[in-house]
Amino acid sequence: MTAPLLVAAQPQASFVPDSAGGDFIQLRDVYKSYGEGLVVMDHLNLDMRADDRLVIIGPSGSGKSSLLRVMMGLESIQGGTISFQGKSYIDGNARNHGKPLDVRLQTQVGMVFQHYTLFPHLSVLSNLILAPMKVHGLSKVQATEKARLFLARLGLESKLNAYPSQLSGGQKQRVAIARALMLEPKLMLFDEVTSALDPEMVTEVQNVMMQLAEEKMAMIIVTHDMHFARNIASRVVFCANGKVVEQGPPAQIFTQPKEPRTREFLEKVLHLD
Amino acid sequence: MNYQFDFHFLTGNFGALWEGLKVTLQLALVSNVVGLILGFGLCLLTLNRWFFIRWPAQLFIEFFRCTPALLQIVWFFYCLPMLFNVFIDPITMGVLALGLNLTAFNAEAYRAGVQAVPREHLDACVALGLRPWQRTLYVILPQALRTALPVLMTNGISILQQSALVAIVAVADLMYVGKSIATEAYRPLETYSLIALIYFALSLPIAQLVQWLERRQDTALAR
Amino acid sequence: MQLDFMVVFSYWQVLAKGLALTLAFTVSCAVLGSVCGFLLSLLRLSKSPLIRIPTGLYVELFRGTPLLIQLFWIFFCLPVVFGISVPPYVSVVLALTLYMTAITSETFRGALKSIPSEQHDACTALGVASWNKVFYVIFPQALLRAVPPLLSNVVSLFKESALISSVGIADLMFVGQNISNSTARPVEFLSAVAVIYFLVAFPLTRLVGVIETRMLRRYAY
Numbered sequence: 001m002t003a004p005l006l007v008a009a010q011p012q013a014s015f016v017p018d019s020a021g022g023d024f025i026q027l028r029d030v031y032k033s034y035g036e037g038l039v040v041m042d043h044l045n046l047d048m049r050a051d052d053r054l055v056i057i058g059p060s061g062s063g064k065s066s067l068l069r070v071m072m073g074l075e076s077i078q079g080g081t082i083s084f085q086g087k088s089y090i091d092g093n094a095r096n097h098g099k100p101l102d103v104r105l106q107t108q109v110g111m112v113f114q115h116y117t118l119f120p121h122l123s124v125l126s127n128l129i130l131a132p133m134k135v136h137g138l139s140k141v142q143a144t145e146k147a148r149l150f151l152a153r154l155g156l157e158s159k160l161n162a163y164p165s166q167l168s169g170g171q172k173q174r175v176a177i178a179r180a181l182m183l184e185p186k187l188m189l190f191d192e193v194t195s196a197l198d199p200e201m202v203t204e205v206q207n208v209m210m211q212l213a214e215e216k217m218a219m220i221i222v223t224h225d226m227h228f229a230r231n232i233a234s235r236v237v238f239c240a241n242g243k244v245v246e247q248g249p250p251a252q253i254f255t256q257p258k259e260p261r262t263r264e265f266l267e268k269v270l271h272l273d
Numbered sequence: 274m275n276y277q278f279d280f281h282f283l284t285g286n287f288g289a290l291w292e293g294l295k296v297t298l299q300l301a302l303v304s305n306v307v308g309l310i311l312g313f314g315l316c317l318l319t320l321n322r323w324f325f326i327r328w329p330a331q332l333f334i335e336f337f338r339c340t341p342a343l344l345q346i347v348w349f350f351y352c353l354p355m356l357f358n359v360f361i362d363p364i365t366m367g368v369l370a371l372g373l374n375l376t377a378f379n380a381e382a383y384r385a386g387v388q389a390v391p392r393e394h395l396d397a398c399v400a401l402g403l404r405p406w407q408r409t410l411y412v413i414l415p416q417a418l419r420t421a422l423p424v425l426m427t428n429g430i431s432i433l434q435q436s437a438l439v440a441i442v443a444v445a446d447l448m449y450v451g452k453s454i455a456t457e458a459y460r461p462l463e464t465y466s467l468i469a470l471i472y473f474a475l476s477l478p479i480a481q482l483v484q485w486l487e488r489r490q491d492t493a494l495a496r
Numbered sequence: 497m498q499l500d501f502m503v504v505f506s507y508w509q510v511l512a513k514g515l516a517l518t519l520a521f522t523v524s525c526a527v528l529g530s531v532c533g534f535l536l537s538l539l540r541l542s543k544s545p546l547i548r549i550p551t552g553l554y555v556e557l558f559r560g561t562p563l564l565i566q567l568f569w570i571f572f573c574l575p576v577v578f579g580i581s582v583p584p585y586v587s588v589v590l591a592l593t594l595y596m597t598a599i600t601s602e603t604f605r606g607a608l609k610s611i612p613s614e615q616h617d618a619c620t621a622l623g624v625a626s627w628n629k630v631f632y633v634i635f636p637q638a639l640l641r642a643v644p645p646l647l648s649n650v651v652s653l654f655k656e657s658a659l660i661s662s663v664g665i666a667d668l669m670f671v672g673q674n675i676s677n678s679t680a681r682p683v684e685f686l687s688a689v690a691v692i693y694f695l696v697a698f699p700l701t702r703l704v705g706v707i708e709t710r711m712l713r714r715y716a717y
Contacts, residue, residue: 069617072617072620072621073620074617074620074621103623106623107623109621110621111617111621113614113617113618113621115614117614117615117617117618118618119615119618119633119637120637120715120716120717121636121637121640121715121716122636130622130624130632130633131622131623131624134624134628134632135622135623135624135625135628163714163715165713165714165715165717166714179622180621180622183622183623335694335698335701336690336694338697338701339651339655339693339694339697339698339701340655340690340693340694340697341655341656341657341658341659341669341693342655343658343659343661343662343669344658344669344672344686344689344690344693345690347673347686348682348686348687348690351676351682351683351686352682352683352686352687355682355683356683430560434560434561434562434563435562436562437562437564437565438562438564438659440564441564441662448562448564448565451565452568455568455572461568461569461572461573461576462572462573462576462577465565465568465569465572465573466569466573468565469557469561469565469566469569472560472561472562472565473556473557473560473561476559476560476561477556477560480556480559480560
């Protein structure tokens with residue numbers, strides 16, 4: 001697979017020397033809790049550049065998935081602000097209770113879920129063209145053409161008319177990625193996309209993600225696969241108790257973590273591998 | 274609509290209604306006992322490895338599930354005495370018809386429950402050296418019962434409602450008493466509304482309980 | 497006692513007429529009741545208690561009382577309440593349709609609720625919102641999932657329709673009872689009628705299983 005996956009123009013990369021800086025996405029003081037006891041984002045600050053590939057790691061319940069779900073507009077925040085491409089994107093104190101303020105910006109975010117979430121009653125093609133037709137107003141011919149292109153690049157051409165139930169887990173997840181890419185997102189979110197897969201199918205999905213990375217797609221990835229995290233990340237963010245504990249290039253985080261909590265966590269998960 | 278409601282005539286008929294209600298409750302309760310016990314037995318038969326046991330059991334279930342309950346009741350009342358030359362009192366006959374009907378429906382509910390018991394549990398029973406009957410009684414039945422409980426209870430309510438059909442073969446249940454009062458007093462509206470409310474009041478708490486159980490099972494599954 | 501099942505065949509035309517009437521009532525009330533039930537299930541999702549409570553009460557009331565009483569109530573009480581004469585056929589269709597509507601609205605409601613929340617999430621992620629989401633993603637899946645229970649409802653309706661014999665409609669049940677009385681051969685005729693009901697209902701219940709294993713496994717999960 002050598003042809004580029006992306007048809008869309010890439011967002012302008014803004015090179016900020018500090019690895020933690022960047023104005024592509026800025027989370028400021030973001031607060032989110034599920035009732036009293038469970039604070040998943042505790043005055044969280046995070047920056048991201050347009051060519052960053054953030055991999056978020058951390059113990060379960062540390063709000064990794066919540067961050068993605070908030071960015072997608074699936075869940076709301078109760079405080080703080082999030083900007084996206086320099087514009088105000090989510091405001092925890094706004095009237096709409098911390099959901100995305102701008103639908104246009106929201107459609108520039110794509111997300112892939114752990115459990116595929118393909119529409120079971122639609123063929124692969126229909127899954128891909130539904131949103132471009134209904135949301136972006138593409139004609140059926142245009143949308144189908146585009147879908148063919150994406151499927152061909154993912155090696156799924158022959159599955160055009162198949163139904164999700166006829167696909168393997170890896171194929172389903174690749175279709176789900178293609179479906180998200182159809183909307184030409186500026187940011188892709190991956191929420192434990194290989195966790196539900198059989199081991200032999202993990203690579204085919206990770207390869208697609210690596211290819212996206214080579215094409216400089218901005219991504220936020222939540223994964224338990226530390227080996228993959230090391231390969232794909234431009235920056236690894238370790239979260240615990242709703243806060244960013246430590247972040248840095250993968251080589252630094254995985255070999256010389258500064259914080260004891262990071263070291264403790266990595267020792268546990270790396271021993272399990 | 275300028276109909277004048279008049280419930281006065283009912284005062285003289287309370288005794289009769291009470292007697293009818295007792296018959297209805299008796300029919301519903303005994304049928305449920307029969308159905309809950311025989312239903313599990315029948316369910317085990319349909320899962321038997323020998324086709325000559327499995328097959329008749331399945332036919333029994335399908336026949337009761339695929340014919341009208343009214344027809345089953347009429348058949349029992351007219352045909353059983355003729356075929357076997359016996360006299361059975363009407364209430365026992367009603368229990369027999371309703372109970373066997375419920376047995377068929379409950380057997381299906383139990384079967385879904387039994388099939389939902391994970392295969393590993395059966396393997397574990399072998400590993401623990403449990404005898405087949407111990408496995409059935411201590412491992413399969415409790416789990417199947419838990420899964421099947423909402424359906425079993427819903428079936429139980431519907432047999433209460435189906436029990437009204439025995440009025441057609443002149444068993445003096447609530448429905449029958451109500452029907453006679455309605456005809457004698459020329460007050461169908463008041464009588465039928467009252468009877469309907471009584472059935473409703475009997476069903477509603479159980480239906481609510483079923484909903485509560487289902488919600489609890491749903492949240493348990495979601496965890 | 498001598499049983500003679502051959503005698504049944506000499507009455508086949510009368511029985512066939514009864515069956516035709518039973519089927520006509522079943523089909524028309526199934527269609528009417530499914531449409532009304534679907535609309536009712538949407539009303540029951542309403543946020544306004546003014547709509548939700550009465551519709552919920554209707555469903556509970558019709559599911560919580562014997563169909564026989566509903567039938568008698570409509571047959572004997574409607575004319576009294578409104579002071580008009582209602583033709584028997586109309587009352588019977590009304591009773592069966594109201595019953596079907598109640599059980600079908602529950603079917604659709606369950607199907608709508610059974611769509612996993614991930615499907616809603618996926619729609620948000622793709623920007624497919626409001627009516628687009630409902631029409632292209634949620635309804636089609638809910639309708640697919642509702643097909644098997646809907647068919648089971650039709651089978652129930654088919655069986656329950658035997659009750660209309662008690663208000664003098666000459667359906668299969670009525671005809672069967674009539675002949676068995678006049679010929680004094682209840683065993684032969686009632687059994688024959690049971691077999692006829694079985695021959696119609698059984699294939700339908702099998703169809704439910706086929707749809708579940710073939711169609712749903714492919715398009716709905």
